[in-house]
Amino acid sequence: MRACSCFSDRLTISYCRSSGPGGQNVNKVNTKAEVRFHLASADWIPEDVRQKMALMHRKRINRAGELIVNSEESRYQMRNLAICLEKIRGLVTEATERPKVVSKETSQQLIERVEKMNRERLRQKRIHSSVKQSRKADFD
Amino acid sequence: MGGNGANKALELLRSLPRVTLANLRPSEGSKKQEKRRGRGRYGGRKCGRGHKGQRQRGNRPRLGFEGGQTPFYLVIPKYGFNDGHSLRRQYQPLSLQRLQYLIDLGRVDPKLPIDLTQLINGRGVTVQPLKRDYGVQLVEEGADIFSAKINIEVQRASELAIAAIEKNGGVVTTSFYDPRSLEILCKPVVFFLRGQPIPKRMLPPEDLVLYYTDAKNRGYLADPSKVEKARLELAKKYGYTLPDITKDELFQMLSTRKDPRQIFFGLAPGWVVSLSDKKILKPTDERLLEYYSS
Numbered sequence: 001m002r003a004c005s006c007f008s009d010r011l012t013i014s015y016c017r018s019s020g021p022g023g024q025n026v027n028k029v030n031t032k033a034e035v036r037f038h039l040a041s042a043d044w045i046p047e048d049v050r051q052k053m054a055l056m057h058r059k060r061i062n063r064a065g066e067l068i069v070n071s072e073e074s075r076y077q078m079r080n081l082a083i084c085l086e087k088i089r090g091l092v093t094e095a096t097e098r099p100k101v102v103s104k105e106t107s108q109q110l111i112e113r114v115e116k117m118n119r120e121r122l123r124q125k126r127i128h129s130s131v132k133q134s135r136k137a138d139f140d
Numbered sequence: 141m142g143g144n145g146a147n148k149a150l151e152l153l154r155s156l157p158r159v160t161l162a163n164l165r166p167s168e169g170s171k172k173q174e175k176r177r178g179r180g181r182y183g184g185r186k187c188g189r190g191h192k193g194q195r196q197r198g199n200r201p202r203l204g205f206e207g208g209q210t211p212f213y214l215v216i217p218k219y220g221f222n223d224g225h226s227l228r229r230q231y232q233p234l235s236l237q238r239l240q241y242l243i244d245l246g247r248v249d250p251k252l253p254i255d256l257t258q259l260i261n262g263r264g265v266t267v268q269p270l271k272r273d274y275g276v277q278l279v280e281e282g283a284d285i286f287s288a289k290i291n292i293e294v295q296r297a298s299e300l301a302i303a304a305i306e307k308n309g310g311v312v313t314t315s316f317y318d319p320r321s322l323e324i325l326c327k328p329v330v331f332f333l334r335g336q337p338i339p340k341r342m343l344p345p346e347d348l349v350l351y352y353t354d355a356k357n358r359g360y361l362a363d364p365s366k367v368e369k370a371r372l373e374l375a376k377k378y379g380y381t382l383p384d385i386t387k388d389e390l391f392q393m394l395s396t397r398k399d400p401r402q403i404f405f406g407l408a409p410g411w412v413v414s415l416s417d418k419k420i421l422k423p424t425d426e427r428l429l430e431y432y433s434s
Binding site: 011013029030031076077078079081082084085086 | 280283284300303304307377378379
């Protein structure tokens with residue numbers, strides 16, 4: 001995944017001026033990095049992952065079908081570009097993960113563990129109760 | 141129009157009289173006369189001291205005194221912000237913007253490997269080894285503008301700075317200089333005049349060994365294959381294609397590195413450089429050779 005995501009000919013990178021305070025420097029220097037690529041034709045992502053991404057990140061996709069990621073967090077263009085690429089990698093990884101399948105044995109074990117914990121808790125409670133009772137001086 | 145002005149200036153130079161003390165005058169408003177006290181009217185009378193009291197009589201209490209109230213500088217409790225500050229290692233910052241400026245002005249030659257001596261000769265940085273400076277560190281300021289292919293050796297470098305230099309096809313190395321070697325590196329001529337043999341550079345202390353053996357910091361003690369891998373990784377992270385330096389015409393220059401025990405390029409430890417005789421004296425005794433080559 002890491003090797004594929006850096007084909008700069010597949011990704012369209014553009015720079016523009018960032019927003020926020022900063023005086024002359026923020027007005028003149030192009031530090032905001034924007035990376036966009038056409039999601040449907042991105043053959044470096046598997047088909048099902050692509051569809052899942054189209055569902056999950058609807059808001060980031062424009063009418064032409066391009067996924068847009070931008071970053072203006074850092075003062076440096078290079079770092080903003082690195083952040084954009086990192087974000088894209090994160091999106092793809094998120095879309096690739098499958099729901100965790102808990103095997104039958106493990107789910108059994110989990111239920112057994114919970115029951116054991118409850119039994120132990122009640123046992124300790126009974127012991128504590130008997131200790132407190134033994135301290136009572138009940139003179140008949 | 142500029143040429144016309146230059147010709148006019150040259151004509152003036154030919155025709156006007158010689159510049160002497162009699163012809164010179166400071167520019168209007170540059171020299172203001174100082175107020176001499178005690179010489180009447182406004183500099184005199186009370187002489188700027190006010191009327192009676194501690195002020196006029198020069199008996200004011202010390203700085204920080206608040207009339208008996210516990211002063212601010214004693215109310216605040218001590219905390220170890222500055223503990224051991226004189227033992228902390230300091231590195232003079234060198235921004236990529238400044239480096240680009242020096243290269244553009246021709247004060248530092250990018251065709252030769254750039255060393256701390258080269259930077260000091262070009263008056264790019266000022267390093268004070270006696271003030272716990274351990275060298276120079278590369279800082280990211282100017283990473284977007286930087287466009288020079290150089291072989292640079294510093295003492296510390298941040299990741300973005302390394303990426304910016306390698307993007308342009310250059311090479312960065314971080315190396316350690318102990319204070320004695322650093323002094324020699326900063327002022328080589330003064331050292332050569334002493335007539336002592338060049339000492340061998342010491343290896344880094346325990347806490348710095350990890351730093352200089354790490355390929356991510358391009359340490360001089362790191363494995364070259366790991367450095368190659370780290371270069372590729374950095375290129376992937378920052379999204380640029382790593383230019384192939386082996387196909388470069390300056391590959392020979394870009395791959396020159398110093399030996400871990402060497403201070404100067406081309407001079408080995410143990411040699412004595414004599415500036416007056418313009419000769420280099422090398423040791424011949426076996427034990428000395430063994431010591432200096434260890």
